[in-house]
Amino acid sequence: MKGAFKSLSVAMVKGFLRDKTTLFFAFLFPLMFLVIFGLLFRDAGNEKIKIGAVGDGQVLVALERTGAVELERFDDLEAGLAKVRDGDLPGVVQASGDEVVLRFAASDQAQAGTVQGLVAGVTQQLNVAASGAPPKYDFRAEQVEDASLQPIQYLTPGILSWGTAVTAVFGAAITLVNWRRKQVLRRLRLAPIGATPILASRVVVTIGVAVLQALLFVGVALLPVFGLTLSGTWWLSIPVFLSGVLAFFAIGMLVGAFCKTEEAATGAANIVVLPMAFLSGTFFPIDKAPDWLQTVSKVFPLRHVNDGMMDFLVRGKGPEALLLPCGVLLGFTLVVAFIASKVFSWED
């Protein structure tokens, strides 16, 4: 019934737009995360290693020229060593005449190795140059475009799918519980309409809200301050995104079918959404997590939305990469929606 579908959709949209709390959690709250993390991590990965330097000479000049280190000058060795002992500097280089001594902190072995390598490398280069002999081994360094991403490139799809998940799960669950408790469901049941227009209007409103969220978050991330760059196949992320919204909607319906009060529904929705957000690479790339955790995270639809969105929004993969995330998400939706329909009741 078209009239019922339209009027229910309009009623839900009005209710949504007039509820300031819901608007805040749907739009401003995730946006705050995007802005804060986007600005916080903007320069991550570009930090130079700081090492102490005492004295002067060719070695120190060459070290600075590598671009990999930043030197902090000390007048005497003791002041520099004190900083190393405090853990503020990974090492201090003392250069006087022909003698170069590196004193390093042993606590962080990886960093100690880096510092040693840098200083030793520079010193050896100077040695070779000073000897006047041609180098036996030719060494060249070339830059390669790698797959590791600027933080904004994974923050945007992550926070977008997380924000959408929260809104879709909570929106569906709370509406269902609230309507049952307040007897709105009974009123709908007493009207000569089937369940289809009711369900369809809620799905359409949920998708509409998610699309608005996507436009807002991606729009903000594209601003020069944040510097998101979309790949050529960004539009392929749309089917992944929509499948994801359906999966979250199904979770919401399941929570709403189980819970009798709004409080219970809020708690249950949090139990689902929070671990899902942390384990799905919303706030940090999941590939840095241990293997078993990565396996666990694959049961969550949010993980697949994140991966799928990232594949198209920033990594520029082709249409063949659609199959896995969309298939998993739609399958998830069907299974969860089926369980929800079995648990669901119109009345308490």
Place this chain on the structure above:
Amino acid sequence: MTSTDAEAIVVDDIHKSYGDLRAVDGVSFTVGHGEFFGILGPNGAGKTTALEIIEGLREPDRGSIRLLGLDPFPRKVALLPRIGVQLQASAFFDKLTAREQLETFAALYGVGPARAAEVLELVGLTEKANTREDKLSGGQRQRLSIACALVHDPDIVFLDEPTAALDPQARRNLWDVLRAIQERGKTIVYTTHYLDEAEILCDRVAIMDRGRVLAMDTPAALVRGLDAPTRIILERGVLTAAEAGALPGADEAAEDEQSLTITTRTPAPLLTALAERGALDGLQVRTATLEDVFLHLTGREYRA
């Protein structure tokens, strides 16, 4: 129209138990077209359960219902446009105004938005059309919930405790609304625990207690059937109890701290005698009410 459609509602020996509790324990009655029928009784008497079974929202364990000739359970879509059910006064969509609520519900029945203004007028909420549901007073919400039940112009209207928790003024306003609905030829079935109200509004009432119908008739016939004496109450000190008891028509006279109560079955000569003595100051005449009927039927004082 089928022959069974001669009555709007036929309820035949319905039962419903929840565990050990027999919420409805053999209730039968019929309601004619255009009748204002009241189901009365204290809280927990089984009124709401009975009403929900008749509306088709619950299945009876036993017994049958004919609503406009059809069994309302399981849900009959063809029947739904012909019945209007008032639900609790919170069964509204969040953040919508009174008019928007009605327009939304009207659309579910394929009724245009113009009808919203009509029912708002009928329940006296025209001025509140653009007020959000959560900003309405208790009485206004109650009237809005009745308007929602009427928006598709049903033949039978079910109202469950429409006047509960309202202040006296709001209750009286609502009575006018209920009378206006009846004047439009609607059949009304309503539950209440206010016996005085049912006496004023209903064509017929069924008094329920503990899942059963104790008595069913017009309020006047029920009271008459009690054959209860009339009580005449005077200010204390006008007459002594002995003097009063000796008056023509007086059966008995009793005094308490404030007043003198004379019971009589022939009030006319007694009132004449009192008038002759100039003893009419502060006089009250109390005839039996449905509360007395309830007391008589159950042996208990009526407590809502």
